């Protein structure tokens with residue numbers, strides 16, 4: 384029998400004796416049974432307390448079985464119907480199936496089990512159909528928003544905003560913690576816009592050396608500065624008639640901010656070293672994970688530019704606020720990994736999934752991707768177990784949602800054990816040995832140990848910085864782009 388909740392069955396028959404004995408047979412096998420003595424009462428129950436399966440007699444004095452079937456299929460098409468007919472009446476049975484009944488049972492019944500089996504099959508069919516519909520819904524939602532995965536109400540709100548802003552030309556400011564998917568949101572806006580077949584040009588403002596920002600964005604003429612041996616087209620021109628995505632816009636130097644404002648207001652740019660005005664038709668989407676208001680207060684971000692960018696803000700919620708998406712995202716990442724590595728997909732044990740759902744993910748979806756990859760690589764069998772997850776996610780006390788007790792993975796025993804650490808008030812967990820370093824050839828052992836170190840270090844520093852990449856980079860004493868490279872390298876496993 385279907386292993387989900389009790390199947391609700393409505394028995395409709397004018398013969399009280401048969402009704403009761405059917406009810407006894409089905410209740411004894413774990414069905415939740417209701418009874419109706421005629422078609423009118425059956426319809427009443429159908430409206431009030433929708434059953435999953437109706438087991439209905441064909442021949443009844445007032446309203447016949449066909450009428451009940453027709454009403455049911457018209458008003459509640461997903462309720463399954465099993466018609467009971469007399470042995471001799473095979474034609475009616477076939478007609479019932481043609482009219483939408485899932486099955487028929489001929490009286491007298493071959494056995495009690497045959498009755499229970501017919502109801503179980505009907506209920507299973509209904510649940511399968513519903514499941515397929517739900518999956519299709521998710522698939523459609525997925526296809527509609529590019530790479531973005533997630534069906535939580537908070538992501539649905541983001542999808543609605545994407546749809547709403549896509550057709551406009553206004554600037555959109557995408558806000559959210561590091562790793563929440565801001566770039567994917569920008570891509571989805573572009574894909575849904577009339578510019579979809581034009582270029583989408585992503586620019587990480589934090590990664591461009593300050594002295595080159597203006598030339599990167601707006602281009603330069605030959606001889607504009609030392610080293611400018613030939614003229615160069617900037618990204619604004621490269622994105623002409625398309626979309627320019629300015630990631631980490633809060634890191635733009637002030638001088639470039641002035642030029643950006645001009646480009647946004649008037650669609651005008653000047654290449655560095657030239658007085659010639661060029662007109663560009665570029666839609667700008669910007670993103671930041673820093674508090675721009677605070678940057679304004681500090682004098683490092685222009686208020687007028689902020690207002691110009693913030694015409695339509697989209698807040699991408701942190702992963703800890705959309706726990707339901709964790710399951711879908713985990714499967715999505717597993718599928719991507721299996722494809723990328725040319726390996727069979729892996730399943731996740733209930734215990735491991737529980738831990739993934741319970742963890743607070745300060746590094747958001749990016750961190751989840753790393754954790755799932757870690758588990759995918761280390762899991763021996765075709766199923767990921769709790770012990771295959773990074774230590775931090777394994778421990779995932781529900782209190783980690785409140786930012787406490789966040790542990791960093793110990794990386795290995797022996798020479799590397801000292802690299803493990805712990806954040807928060809609790810004691811460090813014992814270093815977690817996930818692989819035997821000394822059983823590996825030197826080069827591979829070194830690669831894994833370095834990766835494990837990067838994993839543990841980046842995770843911890845990100846966690847201490849509340850998932851903020853810039854703050855984590857400062858903490859690590861690295862400039863942001865170098866730190867980001869390490870974060871990315873962990874992901875690609877280079």
Ligand SMILES: Nc1ncnc2c1ncn2[C@@H]1O[C@H](COP(=O)(O)OP(=O)(O)OP(=O)(O)O)[C@@H](O)[C@H]1O
Pocket residue numbers: 530531532533559560561562563564565566567568630670671672712715748749752852
């Ligand atoms: N909803 C999502 N569905 C599928 N993948 C996602 C989702 N959100 C984020 N990702 C994945 O997580 C990683 C980080 O996403 P992305 O680079 O868009 O985040 P971000 O918010 O722009 O981060 P940062 O602020 O650090 O630049 C990417 O690999 C992306 O594919």
